[in-house]
Amino acid sequence: MKAAILKTFGSSLVVETLPDPILGTGEVVVDVVVDGVLPYANEVFSGKRKYLLSLPMASAAGAIGRVRSVGPDATRLVVGDWVFCDPTVRSRDDALTPDITLQGLSARGVVCACRSISHHGSFAEQMLVPTENAISIGSIDPEEAGRWCALNLLLVPYGGLLAANLQAGETILISGATGNFGSAGVAVALAMGAGCVVAPGRNEKMLEDLARRFGHRLRTVKLSGDEGEDRERMKQAAPGPMDCVLDILPPSAGTTPVRAAAMTVREFGRSSKTTVLNDQISV
Known part of the structure; x- marks a missing residue:
């Protein structure tokens, strides 16, 4: 061969x-x-x-x-x-x-x-x-x-969304939405019936592309790097309380955006962290 x-x-x-x-x-x-x-x-x-x-x-x-x-x-x-x-x-x-x-x-x-x-x-x-x-x-x-x-890509965030127990109609924030796995997570969350997906990121071009592709059920947020300001922007973008968060940022992103996203979830909400390190995936 x-x-x-x-x-x-x-x-x-x-x-x-x-x-x-x-x-x-x-x-x-x-x-x-x-x-x-x-x-x-x-x-x-x-x-x-x-x-x-x-x-x-x-x-x-x-x-x-x-x-x-x-x-x-x-x-x-x-x-x-x-x-x-x-x-x-x-x-x-x-x-x-x-x-x-x-x-x-x-x-x-x-x-x-x-x-x-x-x-x-x-x-x-x-x-x-x-x-x-x-x-x-x-x-x-x-x-x-x-x-x-695309299955190879989509199955990674799918595992995190299953761990977060995402239900139809819920609002979810996907931290790292402008990345390779994060943007796949947006698509999978919407396919699973999420009522709204909040997609934060720094890449404006990618945010615009996500908005164009997925329409009114997606709310994009341009991050500033200030933890407090970004947290409030993400909460304000949601139509109501944030039911769950999927964090799929790489380890190199640091703790600030991770903490900002995690603190947006409502009381008794859920948070799932999916890490891809050297192509080994943990949820």
């Missing part, structure tokens, strides 16, 4: 031929149809992010594809099924605190054993993935396959 290989950090990807994946029990081989490119991929490939990549490898995490072959323990998936390849690979011998790797991208702590099994990512014609990571998405229009790649 053809694959785009990263041989050394800082070098360009090279298209080469790799051996086809060898199917085993508990695994599925998927023909990759389409994959997204991370906005910070250059930082990963250059080595700036210091990810635990075992080079050379075909990198990139997650893909939309079609099942090529299944192991003997698969009972639902069949050849030809459209699937979302979940890049989060967990070891199977500790359900409470499994070792985790993002296939083709990074690992938490030491490089775990599942890295050697799920080494190559989706910058290849085929992927070998754990059976539980090949998630059927039903019959789709092949022309729409690229749009399904």
Whole structure:
């Protein structure tokens, strides 16, 4: 199979031929149809992010594809099924605190054993993935396959919104709304039936774009950096008490915007913090 290989950090990807994946029990081989490119991929490939990549490898995490072959323990998936390849690979011998790797991208702590099994990512014609990571998405229009790649992005804030127990009709503030995951959180919250989403941020262009896309159920707030002033602006933007807050700011944002957002929630409201650090997600 053809694959785009990263041989050394800082070098360009090279298209080469790799051996086809060898199917085993508990695994599925998927023909990759389409994959997204991370906005910070250059930082990963250059080595700036210091990810635990075992080079050379075909990198990139997650893909939309079609099942090529299944192991003997698969009972639902069949050849030809459209699937979302979940890049989060967990070891199977500790359900409470499994070792985790993002296939083709990074690992938490030491490089775990599942890295050697799920080494190559989706910058290849085929992927070998754990059976539980090949998630059927039903019959789709092949022309729409690229749009399904958004699942990787949308599922991150969705986990935080589930933790916040967002209910239809409620008002939620999404701290970090102008970022990659934050703007996805706006879309997911509205899709879940939020009555109003308050979207604070410093990026005016992005705030304008969010307002254009999502209409009257979205209230944008331009942040000044002053904690007290920003807190009042966010509260005033809401049509009523703030039922919950989803904080999806990166750790580099500091504590000031985090505290300002958290203090807007009503009494007995809820707050959820979703952190993406080195591509490992905690809620």
